[in-house]
Amino acid sequence: MLEADGHEIAIMDVDKFAFDHLPPDFKGLKVLGDGTDQDTLRRAGAERADAFIAATRGDNRNALASQIAQHVFQIRRVGSVIFDPIREEVYHGLGLRTVNPTKLEAKLLRELIEQEEA
Amino acid sequence: MFIIVAGAGKVGYHLARALIADHEVLVIELDPARVDFVATELGTDVVMQGDACDAATMERAGMERADLVVATTGDDDDNLTFCQISKARFDVPRTVARINNPQNESLFRQLGIDSTVSATNLILGHIEQELPWRGLIPLMTLTGLNLEIVEVRVPNEARIVGRQVKQLLLPQGALLCLVISEGTPRLPTPDTTIHPDDILVAVTNIEAEESLRRALTESDAAPG
Numbered sequence: 001m002l003e004a005d006g007h008e009i010a011i012m013d014v015d016k017f018a019f020d021h022l023p024p025d026f027k028g029l030k031v032l033g034d035g036t037d038q039d040t041l042r043r044a045g046a047e048r049a050d051a052f053i054a055a056t057r058g059d060n061r062n063a064l065a066s067q068i069a070q071h072v073f074q075i076r077r078v079g080s081v082i083f084d085p086i087r088e089e090v091y092h093g094l095g096l097r098t099v100n101p102t103k104l105e106a107k108l109l110r111e112l113i114e115q116e117e118a
Numbered sequence: 119m120f121i122i123v124a125g126a127g128k129v130g131y132h133l134a135r136a137l138i139a140d141h142e143v144l145v146i147e148l149d150p151a152r153v154d155f156v157a158t159e160l161g162t163d164v165v166m167q168g169d170a171c172d173a174a175t176m177e178r179a180g181m182e183r184a185d186l187v188v189a190t191t192g193d194d195d196d197n198l199t200f201c202q203i204s205k206a207r208f209d210v211p212r213t214v215a216r217i218n219n220p221q222n223e224s225l226f227r228q229l230g231i232d233s234t235v236s237a238t239n240l241i242l243g244h245i246e247q248e249l250p251w252r253g254l255i256p257l258m259t260l261t262g263l264n265l266e267i268v269e270v271r272v273p274n275e276a277r278i279v280g281r282q283v284k285q286l287l288l289p290q291g292a293l294l295c296l297v298i299s300e301g302t303p304r305l306p307t308p309d310t311t312i313h314p315d316d317i318l319v320a321v322t323n324i325e326a327e328e329s330l331r332r333a334l335t336e337s338d339a340a341p342g
Contacts, residue, residue, distance in 0.1 A: 036194065036195055036219075037219060037221070038219075038221045038222075039221070058195065059171075059199070060171060060193070060195035060196050060198070060199040061195045063195065063198065063199055063202075064194060064195035064198050064199075064222075065195075067198070067225065067229060068222075068225060071225055071228055071229070072225055084171075084172070084173075086172075086173040086203075086207070087171065087173075087199065087203065090202065090203050090206045090207055091202075093206060094202065094206060
């Protein structure tokens with residue numbers, strides 16, 4: 001989506017098979033490695049990044065990666081997926097921009113049910 | 119004190135065992151087998167099964183009345199989250215984190231973790247102290263102040279050799295505290311002369327460390 005918008009993308013994962021899910025015409029940089037490691041982030045170009053997104057399945061990993069992006073690499077736009085609503089509240093309070101899929105899904109499901117009733 | 123420890127691995131277990139005589143200690147551990155082990159060795163009231171970063175578990179552990187929490191797991195992300203939630207949600211006065219990836223140590227400090235312990239950095243410090251000369255050796259970090267006490271041995275060719283303390287150009291935020299000449303420590307005065315192989319002890323803020331190293335160790339010929 002972001003690439004289609006015209007942005008230059010670098011994507012990181014510790015699992016090399018994860019890159020198989022990317023569309024075949026993906027032109028960005030694929031970096032095999034740990035997104036919570038400063039050297040690996042540097043390899044992915046974190047020093048010149050305008051935005052950073054942490055979207056692994058692990059809340060704690062996302063929170064650490066985002067805070068490294070924000071405080072070590074001084075990236076201004078940092079977005080983080082945090083599944084646990086309480087953890088999301090804490091990190092939001094600490095100044096991270098967060099998305100909580102749990103709450104979003106609950107909201108969508110509620111809307112779905114309410115539509116059925118109508 | 120009431121101390122909550124996250125993680126009952128080797129570090130967490132031995133820490134709890136050492137603290138238990140003088141403090142109330144509770145270890146939170148995810149792995150049931152480790153929980154059983156600690157319960158058998160230290161008592162069932164010392165350990166609790168659960169995710170230490172989960173607020174409900176933290177509440178059950180009595181986080182509100184904890185005086186100190188220590189994160190000892192082998193994962194920095196878990197250690198950071200545990201400490202940050204303890205502080206932000208439960209107002210725990212003091213947080214201590216084990217650092218696994220040494221690059222995370224200064225970030226954790228910056229994020230408000232009160233004390234950090236990195237085995238890798240400690241071992242590196244010891245190795246550096248035993249080598250003849252490797253620039254500044256960090257001796258100690260002053261908690262919460264962004265200050266460090268460092269040691270340096272003056273190289274023969276350093277441009278400060280033969281100069282007096284009042285002639286030294288030290289960076290802002292750095293203070294020379296002690297000059298050890300041939301094993302005798304002296305408080306530096308403006309007239310103290312620096313000799314080769316003197317050991318200097320200085321307090322510096324972390325940002326000034328690199329310029330302090332250059333000021334104290336570089337020769338005139340050195341580039342930059």
